[in-house]
Amino acid sequence: MTESSRPSDPAEGGRPLRRDAALNRERILHAAREIFGQQGLGVTLDEVARHAGVGVGTVYRRFPTKEALIRALFAQDLRIRQEAADRALAHPDPWRGLVDFLTEMSADLAENRGLHEVLMLGAHTSGPIDSARGGMLPFLEALIRRAQESGDLRPEVTPADIPVLQHMVYAAAQFTRGQQPDTWRRYLEILLNGLRRRPGDPSLVTPSLSNAMVERAMGITRAEETPPRTTKSVPHES
Structure with a gap:
């Protein structure tokens, strides 16, 4: 990590x-x-x-x-993500702040298989880790809202789009790792160009996933979503 x-x-x-x-x-x-x-x-x-x-x-x-070890590492990683989000939110240019945050997070994920598995795939899950992963949502919402209010980010972009885009960048990093490891940065640039709002751009037609759909794809399970256990009735012997 x-x-x-x-x-x-x-x-x-x-x-x-x-x-x-x-x-x-x-x-x-x-x-x-x-x-x-x-x-x-x-x-x-x-x-x-x-x-x-x-x-x-x-x-x-x-x-x-191993869960205790992963939790300790993830706590460090989450603190770094939160510090990066704070810096991005404090940036005087909302678009530049969002780009810096996404670039830093993409670099971490592209170079770190374990972090990708924890954050994006739910490969190792527990209550504390699920809560921490879900806790990044307010930071994403704030970064996206700032960039949209400044007129730099497409109005159709939602926080649920970001984990999907990060997964795409990770896939590009894995695909090109044996040839040119940093090529994922090219594809991040292409994605960022697609996110930026420009006069005359057609609106996006396909709707984004909901936050709940993305969380399920990432393996995050909320306690209240856990279905109750059902017990079968056993007939009494006469």
């Missing part, structure tokens, strides 16, 4: 870790970020330990399950 601009919180159970334990935790997170980014989330904790150069027991003491 993406390298954080801040160190992770070296504490467990509210107590600071010893220096050697904190260093081991950072080493594990760094190794996991690299190997998940290269190979995806199918990597085991044993493989993470080998990549980090620490014993398997050390990994399991810091992260008893």
Whole structure:
């Protein structure tokens, strides 16, 4: 996953870790970020330990399950995404702010298979991760609203379009990886040109997906959407 601009919180159970334990935790997170980014989330904790150069027991003491490790990495990635959104919202040019945000996010996803699987495919899901992924929606709504109010972004564009476009850029990155790894930037430029509003452009005919449809495609399941369990009645023996 993406390298954080801040160190992770070296504490467990509210107590600071010893220096050697904190260093081991950072080493594990760094190794996991690299190997998940290269190979995806199918990597085991044993493989993470080998990549980090620490014993398997050390990994399991810091992260008893792979879900706990993924949550720690994703928390860092989400913080980076939120910081990027804040910078974009503060940019004096609404269109430039949106472009910067989409370009930074595209770069992260294009170069990081594990992050793509968590964000876009629901390959590893849990309540906290689903809530965090869904929590980016207000940032997208604000960025899109600003760019539309400034007259730079097509009025038909919705927040639900953005994850689909990001998935398209990731597919381009995978398709060209063995030839020219940065070619995905060309296709992002083409998409951005299509998003920009210009006088005389015909309106988009096909409607966008709803936010709920995109969340289902991304594997996000809201607690209230979980169907209740039904129990079969068992006839009493006479």
